[in-house]
Amino acid sequence: MSGVVVETMREDDLEGAARIDAEAFTQGELARATPRSEQLREELVRPWARLRVARSGADGEVLGYALFWHVVDEIHLLNVAVASAHRRRGLGRLLLDDLLAYARAHAAAKVLLEVRVGNAPAIGLYRALRFEDLGVRKRYYDDGEDALEMMLTL
Ligand SMILES: CC(C)(COP(=O)(O)OP(=O)(O)OC[C@H]1O[C@@H](n2cnc3c(N)ncnc32)[C@H](O)[C@@H]1OP(=O)(O)O)[C@@H](O)C(=O)NCCC(=O)NCCS
Numbered sequence: 641m642s643g644v645v646v647e648t649m650r651e652d653d654l655e656g657a658a659r660i661d662a663e664a665f666t667q668g669e670l671a672r673a674t675p676r677s678e679q680l681r682e683e684l685v686r687p688w689a690r691l692r693v694a695r696s697g698a699d700g701e702v703l704g705y706a707l708f709w710h711v712v713d714e715i716h717l718l719n720v721a722v723a724s725a726h727r728r729r730g731l732g733r734l735l736l737d738d739l740l741a742y743a744r745a746h747a748a749a750k751v752l753l754e755v756r757v758g759n760a761p762a763i764g765l766y767r768a769l770r771f772e773d774l775g776v777r778k779r780y781y782d783d784g785e786d787a788l789e790m791m792l793t794l
Pocket of ligand 1: 664718719720721722723726727728729730731732733734754755756759760761762764765766768
């Protein structure tokens with residue numbers, strides 16, 4: 641996407657990323673009592689966590705972000721979210737292309753994730769990138785929804 645850069649999240653991006661989370665997740669695992677910016681701040685200092693933002697080249701606004709963990713030769717995608725006003729413009733794909741470039745550059749063997757079975761946009765994005773279904777984890781989320789486990793072998 642023209643005019644958008646993907647780069648490492650900085651501390652002063654936390655509020656923008658937390659706002660995107662707040663509109664994306666009204667329930668479940670990310671809607672806990674701890675403020676989202678604090679949850680993300682904890683990730684910023686975890687040695688194995690990687691936080692990337694898609695930023696508008698025009699004004700620097702955070703338009704989306706991805707959080708993943710690099711554990712030995714596996715990448716675990718914990719979250720990818722795009723501001724609702726900027727969805728369906730290729731930003732989710734851009735963030736995941738960046739993740740895949742990271743994974744390949746670090747010789748990772750696979751990328752793993754869990755997604756709510758009812759989250760059609762995210763499942764659509766992962767399938768478009770050739771992730772495959774691994775299985776279903778029953779009642780994985782706090783509200784009882786099942787998780788679809790997906791994997792991309794590199
Ligand atoms: C999932 C999400 C990150 C996708 O971001 P996005 O920037 O809108 O996605 P893109 O524009 O890059 O879409 C890439 C492809 O994903 C698929 N896709 C995206 N949105 C979709 C939708 N609403 N329905 C079906 N497929 C969709 C399509 O294949 C799309 O390609 P196309 O536009 O050429 O058809 C975004 O919907 C979001 O932030 N959702 C809320 C947070 C969330 O649920 N994250 C996943 C947690 S596991």
